[in-house]
Amino acid sequence: MALHLYDTATRDVREFRPARGATASMYVCGATVQGIPHIGHVRGALNYDVLRRWLLHNGLDVLMVRNVTDIDDKILAKAADAGRPWWEWAATHERAFEDAYTALGCLPPSIAPRATGHVTQMIELMQRLIDAGHAYAAGGDVYFSVTSFDDYGVLSGQRLDEMQQGETQAEGKRDPRDFTLWKSSKPGEPSWPTPWGEGRPGWHLECSAMATTYLGPEFDIHGGGVDLVFPHHENERAQSRAAGDGFARFWLHNAWVTLSGEKMSKSLGNVVAIPEMVRRYRAVELRYYLIQPHYRSTIEYSDAALSEAAQGYRRIEQFLRRVSGASGEVRAGKVAAEFAAALDDDLGTPQAFAVLHNTVRDGNAALDGGDAAKSVELAETVRAMTEVLGLDPLSERWAERAGTESQALADLVDGMLAARQRARAERDFATADIIRDQLTNAGIAVEDTPNGPLWTVRD
RNA sequence: GGCGGAGUGGCCGAGUGGUUCAGGCAAGGGCCUGCAAAGCCCUGUACACGGGUUCGAUUCCCGUCUCCGCCUCCA
Numbered sequence: 001m002a003l004h005l006y007d008t009a010t011r012d013v014r015e016f017r018p019a020r021g022a023t024a025s026m027y028v029c030g031a032t033v034q035g036i037p038h039i040g041h042v043r044g045a046l047n048y049d050v051l052r053r054w055l056l057h058n059g060l061d062v063l064m065v066r067n068v069t070d071i072d073d074k075i076l077a078k079a080a081d082a083g084r085p086w087w088e089w090a091a092t093h094e095r096a097f098e099d100a101y102t103a104l105g106c107l108p109p110s111i112a113p114r115a116t117g118h119v120t121q122m123i124e125l126m127q128r129l130i131d132a133g134h135a136y137a138a139g140g141d142v143y144f145s146v147t148s149f150d151d152y153g154v155l156s157g158q159r160l161d162e163m164q165q166g167e168t169q170a171e172g173k174r175d176p177r178d179f180t181l182w183k184s185s186k187p188g189e190p191s192w193p194t195p196w197g198e199g200r201p202g203w204h205l206e207c208s209a210m211a212t213t214y215l216g217p218e219f220d221i222h223g224g225g226v227d228l229v230f231p232h233h234e235n236e237r238a239q240s241r242a243a244g245d246g247f248a249r250f251w252l253h254n255a256w257v258t259l260s261g262e263k264m265s266k267s268l269g270n271v272v273a274i275p276e277m278v279r280r281y282r283a284v285e286l287r288y289y290l291i292q293p294h295y296r297s298t299i300e301y302s303d304a305a306l307s308e309a310a311q312g313y314r315r316i317e318q319f320l321r322r323v324s325g326a327s328g329e330v331r332a333g334k335v336a337a338e339f340a341a342a343l344d345d346d347l348g349t350p351q352a353f354a355v356l357h358n359t360v361r362d363g364n365a366a367l368d369g370g371d372a373a374k375s376v377e378l379a380e381t382v383r384a385m386t387e388v389l390g391l392d393p394l395s396e397r398w399a400e401r402a403g404t405e406s407q408a409l410a411d412l413v414d415g416m417l418a419a420r421q422r423a424r425a426e427r428d429f430a431t432a433d434i435i436r437d438q439l440t441n442a443g444i445a446v447e448d449t450p451n452g453p454l455w456t457v458r459d
Numbered sequence: 460g461g462c463g464g465a466g467u468g469g470c471c472g473a474g475u476g477g478u479u480c481a482g483g484c485a486a487g488g489g490c491c492u493g494c495a496a497a498g499c500c501c502u503g504u505a506c507a508c509g510g511g512u513u514c515g516a517u518u519c520c521c522g523u524c525u526c527c528g529c530c531u532c533c534a
Binding site for chain 1: 460461462463464465470471472473474481482483484485491492493494495496497498499500526527528529530531532533534
């Protein structure tokens, strides 16, 4: 089965075929860099990272654009409150997002364009829309005329006549539901020159301009959080298609991370910030937790659920360690067919994880049964699958080989374990247990295996 | 008011018109172990509520209740 994806615009699951042969193009709505990233922000990025890895795994070249909205009302307001330049405020938080994505193992995008760097392209797009009669300038602002575009509302399933009041009323608007492409600047605000006056970008315009700049007038996938369906994506789609571009062929939307049943947002104060999470948990375990549920299902965040997920991850990690401890290096093999089928079915990560765990169980059983060859084969499959999910415990990214970081620690522990083995051989279990307790107290877990003791650093 | 999502076993979280089960975590029993740990095996008999369709529904239809999101900035 080939990859099938759910498209918000058509509300069905369709086969995905890249428009341009072996290259898939993705545009993902990144952050408005006004604050510190929380796990909700990162969840979406992780979902699209898994999709990207799956496309790569299937031999496609993937062009991925993840934008940075570095100018908007909130950035200006917050920077002003903090008494800092708006551009510094934006740059600071852009780095915080970048760090969060990296910490959780997201592959870097092909490019992360900033809105402020693409004003030229925005002006061009506005001009095309005005020329085509879909937009108009009024008092330095530029608006998109929603009634001029028949398809308006198709993406979000809204009917124009049922829509409640649109953006804030402005005098120049011909219809209250028209949305702003460009807003004139007030004195003291940052601004850029345009044929219609000094001003700054409206929110929606940048994505259309940047997506088509880098990916062309038509591209494969446009992703973002469900809250962006309306108005953001509806408006993007309207302005681009009205301008004559094909724009996104598939619209993907990831669900929320909620806390106590509510959407996570700064105004509610129920935010779980990434920098703190990464201090408290292993990033790979947080990643595991966030990508296991289906991307269109809401995750109700809880510490308990995260801890459970961490246990699940450690089971996989442990298996790979057991096999490499017994048989040496484990390479990445081929993913299981059922795993591929699961991901091909609209990125069915829950089923994919089930396959992963079943493979781990079989591999453990093979190991227990003395079938080393089979255990290695299954471990190689496990590695391949975890690699697609960005969770490979043996990858350079996530491997926690204390020995490579500290030869001194490794020598010390190995020495103690050798002493313990001698004590055990002499059936001096009291001494053996004292040594093990010492290690345990130092945060080092010891496991005896037929091939000798294995140790790992906990926490 | 309009549009959309969700209610599954102790917990997380999939899925399907029908005897065989998602998967994980936790629990109990067993095997293994000097003891542990890890691992393996076994156990739990779930699908919000009320109707209907059906030989048979958790899965389809209708209704009810509850929760959540979007319609204003938002991942």
